[in-house]
Each structure stands twice: as C-alpha cells, then as structure tokens.
Amino acid sequence: MQYIPGLAGVPATESEISFIDGQKGLLTYRGYNIMELAERSSFEETTLLLLFGSLPTQAEFDEFDNALKDSRRVKFNIRNIMENLPSTTHPMHMLQVVVASLASFYPSTEYMKGGTENQQYVNDVTVKIISHMATLVAMWEHMRNGYKPIDPRQDLSYAENFLYMVTGKEPDKDWARLLDACLILHAEHTINASTFTTMVTGSTLANPCSVIASAIASLSGPLHGGANQKVIEMLEEIESPENARAYIEDRLKNNKVIWGMGHREYKTKDPRATILQKLSDNLLEKKTGRLSKTFKTAMEVEKVCEELLGHKGVYPNVDFYSGILYKEMGFDAGLFTPIFAVARSAGWMAHWREQLQNNKIFRPTQVYTGVGNSCYIPIEKRS
Ligand SMILES: CC(C)(COP(=O)(O)OP(=O)(O)OC[C@H]1O[C@@H](n2cnc3c(N)ncnc32)[C@H](O)[C@@H]1OP(=O)(O)O)[C@@H](O)C(=O)NCCC(=O)NCCS
DSSP: OOOOGGGTTOOOOOOSSEEEETTTTEEEETTEEHHHHHHHOOHHHHHHHHHHSSOOOHHHHHHHHHHHHHTOSOOHHHHHHHHTSOTTOOHHHHHHHHHHHHHHHSOOSSGGGOSHHHHHHHHHHHHHHHHHHHHHHHHHHHHTTTOOOOOOOSSSOHHHHHHHHHHOSOOOHHHHHHHHHHHHHHSOOSSOHHHHHHHHHHHTTOOHHHHHHHHHHHHHSTTTTTHHHHHHHHHHHHOSGGGHHHHHHHHHHTTOOOTTBOOSSOSSOOHHHHHHHHHHHHHHHHHHSSOOHHHHHHHHHHHHHHHHHGGGTOOBOHHHHHHHHHHHTTOOGGGHHHHHHHHHHHHHHHHHHHHHHTOOOOOOOOOOOSOOSOOOOOGGGOO
C-alpha cells in the first residue's frame, strides 16, 4: 500500500458537478465555463444549476427564488442562541455553531429512504440552509457590534439582500452585481477539503445541518477559506507596493507561506482570481476613480511571487483578490471567509445530494507505523 500525503491526486469520488483543468486554468460547473456564469448568471440560477444539473426554466427559477426568499427570516429561538454567544466570537465560529443548531429545528429521520416526503425534506433543507447562511452572517455582523440585526427583505436578490442586511443601506447595483459574481465564483470547486468533509460527514447519514456545520469548520482554516482574511492582513502589514519585495523575500527565507498563493489543483493562475481581478479593476476605477493602495500592493506582490514562486507552479488563487474586493465593498475582514461559506453552501448541498444518490460510508485505510506486540506492565512497575 502506498500512502499519499493529503490524498493528492487520489480520486475520492465520481462527480458530475464541476471540473478543473489545473494546467489550462479552467473551471466549469456542469459543463459551463465559470467566466460565462460570472458574467451572465446569478447566484440563485447558478445554485439551481449546481443542484439539479441544468439551467432552470423561468418557472423553475421563480419557484426556487421565492422559496429562498421565504426562508430568509430565522426563528426567534435561533436568534436567542446567537445572543448568548460572546461578542468576540468569530463569524465563522458563530456560523458553525448556529448551523449545527439548525438540526434541532429541522430534524432528519429517514430522508435516505426515498419517496416524495423524503425528497421534499431534502429539497426544503437545501433551501433553508442556503438561505439562512446569508441571514446568519449578516445578523451576526450587527449583533457582535452591539446592534439589533436588520430584517431581511423579500424584494431583493440574494446578493442585494445580503448587502442590505450588512450595511443597512439601499444596495448599490454595481456592488451587488460584483458580489453576485463573487458568490458564483465561490459556489463550487470539486473535491476540496470542505467539500470532502461534507461528503465524509454526509456519508454517515448525519443530519444535513451537522454536515454543513462540519464543512464550515473545514473551510475556516487559513490553508483553505480562511486565507482571504489572512491576505488582507498581510497586505496591510506590507503597507505599500515598495515594501512588497522585501516582505515576500523575508517570508520565503523563513519558510512561511504567502497567503492567497498556490493551489493543489492549479499550476497556473486560478481562473477565479483572473476573473475577480478583471471585475475589480473595472469597478474600482469606476467607483473610486483610482485603484486603492491595497490593490496596487496586491499587484506588486503578485509580480514578485510570479518571479520567485512561478517555477513551482505557485500563482494567485481565488482568495488573493476576493478580500480586496470585499474590503472595498465595506465589509469587515472577519466577514470574508463567512461570505465564502455562504456561497459554497450551494456546492456543499449539491455534493451532499449527489453523495446520497449512491451512498457508501467513507472509511479509508491507513499504513500503520507504530510498534507491535507491546506487553502491558502494571503502573507500579513502570519506570
Ligand atoms: C493551497 C496550499 C495549501 C496547497 O498546498 P499543496 O498542494 O500541498 O502544495 P505544496 O505545499 O506541496 O506546494 C508545492 C511547493 O510550492 C510551495 N508553495 C505552495 N504554496 C505556497 C505559498 N503560498 N507560499 C510559498 N510557497 C508555496 C511549497 O512550499 C512547495 O515548495 P517545495 O516544493 O520547495 O517544498 C498551499 O499552496 C498554501 O498553503 N497556500 C497558502 C494558503 C492559501 O492561500 N490557501 C487558499 C487555497 S484556495
């Protein structure tokens, strides 16, 4: 048996949901290039595509969209749980706790057995989780700062409503469109760590709310989704483009990673980073008339990293530019990873549903490297 660290390159499933060509820098959802989806689709439509495999008709879209809107409000008891968390709780930890608690409000019993009733539960809980995720993150942003959360609105799209709930202002159409594109780009990405977590937990037939809570925990780490917050902290530490080279060289000399760089699958620039950079270039100049210092610093970091790490196939990943954009939209850095989680709930639910169709519990094996034939010695005789 050959052990492969991090299961690199080991297929863990068959899936029809998304595809990556790491050499060409290509990502497709159900065969559609994400560039086209980011430019022409919406998060709601892309979610339907991921969940059911094809672009919806207008009637299918309206039904799903209305269901998402109807599920935006959360129960009072859920809000009570949030109120009892310390205000210092990171939004990702809040999300993990509260999404896990949804299992008590939406218990599952026999959803695996098939039949209309059980399929209804799968569909209802899918909508509930995807809709609630955005509400919870937006609510907590106010609650952790000592304010009352803002009620969701039914007349806004998913991205617009999230912007409205966080800022309390009428959502700006341009920013909402950009956020929508960010949600599309983060919605799915084959078998990454958090999606694999979804499938492992899902394969035990755990409640779907517990499944998504485990995925949120997995995403929170800085080697995965948590990197976008780390990127902005790093760029702020660098301060200006002139300091970039010395900072990067120093980190590499000390064997520290550069946040937002590198990817297990891509050996070229992550296509999502390219799209985000293009979208942000256009909009930031239009909105502010200039590129921010953070953005210019990021471009310099990218240039230096290409020179120093390009030969290893290490280029910017999606997290490199998303944080900069979210900062420009006025989001606190603590919200960056939760926004990723909100978007990725679509992909997680799609994989959970796919896993259920042909479920086998995940139970890999190991290569034992410990000692053999140990002899038990009573405690008084041990030295
Ligand atoms: C994403 C990541 C965990 C992938 O890890 P991986 O597939 O195991 O890649 P490896 O660690 O084997 O990297 C291969 C080489 O590139 C280097 N490398 C990879 N990412 C790097 C980074 N961000 N900064 C500096 N060096 C990096 C490794 O040190 C290694 O060098 P070596 O061959 O001389 O030992 C890794 O690139 C990383 O830690 N990136 C920063 C965190 C991040 O942005 N995560 C978000 C991912 S979307």
